[in-house]
Amino acid sequence: MARHEGQASGTALTTGEHDSGGGRWRATSATGDLAIPEARRYIRRSNFPILSGVQNSSMIEVANLSKRYGELAAVRDASFTAPKGQILGFLGPNGAGKTTTMRIITGFLPATSGTVRVEGFDVFTQSSEVRRRIGYLPESPPLYNDMTVAGYLRFVAKLKGMARGALAGALDRVLETCGLTGVRDRLLGHLSKGFRQRVGLAQALIHDPPVLILDEPTIGLDPRQIIEIRSLIKTLGGKRTVVLSTHILPEVSQVCDKVVIINDGRIVVEDQLANLTRGRALEDVFIEAISRDTGDGARAAAATET
Ligand SMILES: Nc1ncnc2c1ncn2[C@@H]1O[C@H](COP(=O)(O)OP(=O)(O)O)[C@@H](O)[C@H]1O
């Protein structure tokens, strides 16, 4: 229930309508008599999910997605959804198809077949609408060592086509969110891996997207850095929809609302974390899911070994 409320306000906060609608709401509330019809109009305009009847709570919809690299079927007929305002843990052994799926969702890689929609927009035919809504932290973000933190984030913002007027405010906001204010003039090449990863998150967040796609964001970090990045990701959820790939299971238990497990290109589990772990450890769920015989288990095992 708490999640639902967070979801509703998170959605409203990301739309411009909230500001004007919110202002109007306060003004008419003050006059009293117009408050109720005005409230109804505001609710309809802002697609307030619980009351408007819109109820389209999936921010990302992946349907029958397949990707081949030549002979290799890396993703096979994958379907799942990421609910608005939730953190989705995308799990699977190495080589299962996580990065491939995430690159397709972000529009960086074309699919062989199937569809992906982000807030209803098709990633293939409406890619600019989708990119505007998505922040992406790839496996190894291209950080230029001779740029300063602020300089790099300004550079990324320009690449994303952000208006000059919006830039200074956006920059201060992400520096603050990601705990980078104190190192804003430091060269990227002089930062620790944990701080570099914060910069990776900051570049994904600079245009304030409602969706974040994070590909193994804690890989290669030390335990303290992992905890810091993990809690940062947790604070980013609620308002945003996050897809987080990892094979660190405690990370999922601590951070995620929903779990999708991919094995050898196929989605083998899709459920809320709370349902999956009722009376069972997530580790057991994971091991069982990836060792289920799909007819090509040997291939999956071979891929995991490499
Ligand atoms: N550009 C590529 N060309 C050919 N094969 C690839 C390419 N990228 C990934 N693969 C293969 O596709 C499969 C899925 O890879 P990937 O999506 O990176 O998995 P994960 O992120 O789960 O480790 C693996 O077998 C990998 O070797």
Ligand SMILES: [Mg+2]
């Ligand atoms: Mg990967």
